[in-house]
Amino acid sequence: MKILFKLIILLSILIGMFFLTIESLRFSRDQVRILNAQTLSKSVQYYYIKQGEYPPSGNNENVCYYLYNRKLLDKPMRDPAYLSNVIFFEKNIYLIKQFIRELSLVFNSKKLKEEYKTLKGTVVSEFNELRSIIVNSNNDKDSNIVSDDNLAEDDNIINIETINFDKIIDNEGIPIECSINYVSNNIDKTFEISVFLESKYSKNRMRWDGGNDSNRYEIGNNLKMNSSSKLINGNLTTTAKNISLIQ
Structure with a gap:
C-alpha cells in the first residue's frame, strides 16, 4: 500500500x-x-525612412522575405513554434485530447438516447405483437399493450455530455494561431504587426497593448488597424486581403 x-x-x-x-x-x-x-517593426520603420513608404502587405506578400532580400533583416522570420525542438511534447498532449474527444463521442447522450429509443421501440412492438396473439380480447390487448408514449419518460436516463476540445495545434504539433501578421497603408502612412502569445501568463499583454485585438499582441504606429486572423476549417486565415500572414 505504501x-x-x-x-x-x-x-x-x-x-x-x-x-x-x-x-x-x-x-x-x-x-x-x-x-x-x-x-521587424524597426526594420519596417528604417525602410520607410529610406524609401518614403512602408513594405507592401497582402495575402501574397511576405514582409520578412521582402526586408531580408533588401538586407534589412539578418534572416527571414518565422514563428518560433516552427523552430522549436520540443513541440512534439505538445503534439502528444493534443493526441491525448483527441483520444478523449473520440471516446466522449462514444458516450454521446443524444446518440445513446436515439439508439435506446430504437431498441426499446423494437422490443415494445414485438411484445405487443406477442400479446395480441395470446390475448384474443381487444380490451385485454389495449390494457396490456405498452405505449410508445412512455418512451418520452426515459429521455433523462442517460445524461452524459460530449466533451469538446478546441484544436489548439495542427497535425504537425504547431499551435495554429501562432503567426506573424503584418498590414500597411501607404496612403495613411501607417502599419501594424501582430503576433499570437500562447502562454497563459502572456494573455494580459495581448489585452493591454493598446490595440483593438485582444487575441494578438500588436505593435506599430497605428494599433487600430486590422491585422487579425481566424480559424476556418482548421486553417489560419487572415480576415482581410491586405494582411500578410507569416508562419
Whole structure:
C-alpha cells in the first residue's frame, strides 16, 4: 500500500513537472515573438525612412522575405513554434485530447438516447405483437399493450455530455494561431504587426497593448488597424486581403 501511495505521488510530481515545463517553453517562445515583432517593426520603420513608404502587405506578400532580400533583416522570420525542438511534447498532449474527444463521442447522450429509443421501440412492438396473439380480447390487448408514449419518460436516463476540445495545434504539433501578421497603408502612412502569445501568463499583454485585438499582441504606429486572423476549417486565415500572414 505504501509503495502504491509513493508511486501515485511520484507520478503526480512528474505530471506537474511536465506541464510546468511545457508552460515555461510557451512563455519563452512568447518572449521571442515579442522580440521578433520589435525587430521587424524597426526594420519596417528604417525602410520607410529610406524609401518614403512602408513594405507592401497582402495575402501574397511576405514582409520578412521582402526586408531580408533588401538586407534589412539578418534572416527571414518565422514563428518560433516552427523552430522549436520540443513541440512534439505538445503534439502528444493534443493526441491525448483527441483520444478523449473520440471516446466522449462514444458516450454521446443524444446518440445513446436515439439508439435506446430504437431498441426499446423494437422490443415494445414485438411484445405487443406477442400479446395480441395470446390475448384474443381487444380490451385485454389495449390494457396490456405498452405505449410508445412512455418512451418520452426515459429521455433523462442517460445524461452524459460530449466533451469538446478546441484544436489548439495542427497535425504537425504547431499551435495554429501562432503567426506573424503584418498590414500597411501607404496612403495613411501607417502599419501594424501582430503576433499570437500562447502562454497563459502572456494573455494580459495581448489585452493591454493598446490595440483593438485582444487575441494578438500588436505593435506599430497605428494599433487600430486590422491585422487579425481566424480559424476556418482548421486553417489560419487572415480576415482581410491586405494582411500578410507569416508562419
